[in-house]
Amino acid sequence: MLARDARGDVAGVLPLYLLHSRLxxxxxxxxxxxxxxxxxxAAAELIAAAxxxxxxxxxxxxxLHDSRTAWPGLAATDAHEARRVALQxxxxxxxxxxxxxxxxxxxxxxxxxxAAVVARGGDDLDAFYDVLRRVTHALGTPVFGRxxxxxxxxxFPGRCTTAVVRREAQPVAGYFQLELGxxxxxxxxxxxxxxxxxxxxxxxxxxxxxxxxxxxLGSMARRGSPRGSGAAEFKAQWGGASTPVYQQAIxxxxxxxxxxxxxxxxxxxxxRWWSRLPLPIATGLGPQVRRHVPFG
Numbered sequence: 521m522l523a524r525d526a527r528g529d530v531a532g533v534l535p536l537y538l539l540h541s542r543l544x545x546x547x548x549x550x551x552x553x554x555x556x557x558x559x560x561x562a563a564a565e566l567i568a569a570a571x572x573x574x575x576x577x578x579x580x581x582x583x584l585h586d587s588r589t590a591w592p593g594l595a596a597t598d599a600h601e602a603r604r605v606a607l608q609x610x611x612x613x614x615x616x617x618x619x620x621x622x623x624x625x626x627x628x629x630x631x632x633x634x635a636a637v638v639a640r641g642g643d644d645l646d647a648f649y650d651v652l653r654r655v656t657h658a659l660g661t662p663v664f665g666r667x668x669x670x671x672x673x674x675x676f677p678g679r680c681t682t683a684v685v686r687r688e689a690q691p692v693a694g695y696f697q698l699e700l701g702x703x704x705x706x707x708x709x710x711x712x713x714x715x716x717x718x719x720x721x722x723x724x725x726x727x728x729x730x731x732x733x734x735x736x737l738g739s740m741a742r743r744g745s746p747r748g749s750g751a752a753e754f755k756a757q758w759g760g761a762s763t764p765v766y767q768q769a770i771x772x773x774x775x776x777x778x779x780x781x782x783x784x785x786x787x788x789x790x791x792r793w794w795s796r797l798p799l800p801i802a803t804g805l806g807p808q809v810r811r812h813v814p815f816g
Contacts, residue, residue, distance in 0.1 A: 521569055523562040532557030534566040534584075538577050541812040547583055548574035552743075554587025554768070563591045575772050584768040586744060594768040600744035601752055604703070605760035607733040607740055614733050622722065622757050629685075629723040634692070634715075636685045636727040642673050648682040648709070651694035653803045655710035660791025665807035669696065676700075683728045685711070685720045693720035697728060702738035704728065725758065 523532035535551040548570060557563040567582075574582050582594075590596045607614060615623065629636075637644060649666045656663040673680045676698060685693035695709030706728070711720040729740055744765035745751035756762070794802060 521566055521573075523557065523565045523569075525558075525562070531559070532562035532566050534570055536570055536573070538574070538579060539812075544812070546578060546580045548577065548579040548581070548772075549583045550585050550587070552586040554584040554589070554766070555591060557589075557591075560592065563589075564593070567591060567593060571770065571772060580773045580775070581769055581771045584766070587766045587768055588763060590764075590766045591768065594770045596766045596768045598764040598766050599746055600765040600767070601747045601762045602741065602744040602765050603755050603758070603760040603762055604739050604741045605729065605758050606738065607704075607729060608736075608738055611730045611733045614729060617759065618726075619757055619759075622726075625719045625722040626726050629719045632718040633687050634685055634718055634720055634723050635687075636683060636723045638681055638683045638727050638731040640678065640681055642670060642680075642682075644682045644684050645669060645673075647684045647686075647691040648694035648696060651684070651691050651710070651712065652696075652708060653806070654712055654799065656806070657797075657799055657802045658713060658795060660793075660795040662794065662806040662809040663803060664810045668807070672698070681728070681731070683709075683724045683731075685715070685724050687715065687718065687720075692718070693724050695724050695728060697732075699732070699737065702736075704732040704737050704740050706740070706742040721754065729758070 521534040521536055522530055525531040532555065534555045535553075536548055537551070539547045539549055541547065555563055555566055557566060570582055584591070584594065586600075588602075590598070618626075645666070649669065653663045679699040681697045681699070681704075683695045683697070684691050692715035693709070693711035696707050698705045698707055709724075711724070732740060742755050745755060797805075
């Protein structure tokens, strides 16, 4: 959806999709990033148009997912935070700017026998996807298909990277990034449970930053994490200012409740059940189930 100003220039955009989920109900939901607008007037126009479209489609609520602005007229929560780290004037200066403890953790990875490679496009996609399917399975979250990543790489040629950490040639951590403008955005990934004490996440994080800095990118942005969580504390060690990430929603069916980004009580039980499935079965079923899971 687009909003234009009096001159016909684009003043706002709201990427929206309609989700018919047996788990979450009928939701009109934005893509992560929510609504982007030049000001409140364009935002209000897009929100009103989105509500009309959602009602006509029989949706129960409208959600703006991972917005950086709390737009008026919607119930909002800001339990998550995001960080953006400056990467210039270069890798050497970036290394010296890191906290001493972070540098120590990175150095430990060499003694732990870890090595990381940042690859362009799909050169290391098999190794990354093997890690991703194992990480998501342990969390009880259905994994999307490998072909989804292939389409992302095809849609953004030369802008996608993977960072894979190996120990004795075995992938133990993997991360997928998208470069837009002068910023590298961290999208998906994680470390296997057995690799966390080896500091695999520190090595991957540093290599992603070092690679992007060496190629002249100006900043690195990671996905939002629950405020006060271990993930948020890990990201805070690398510097950068914290900004709130808003989940916003409005009911369209006259009922109360149903905050955006808040999984219902059944999600916990479903996640535990999913994590107990054999990995090959979870990997095969994941893409079919994933379309019904409106988070992550």
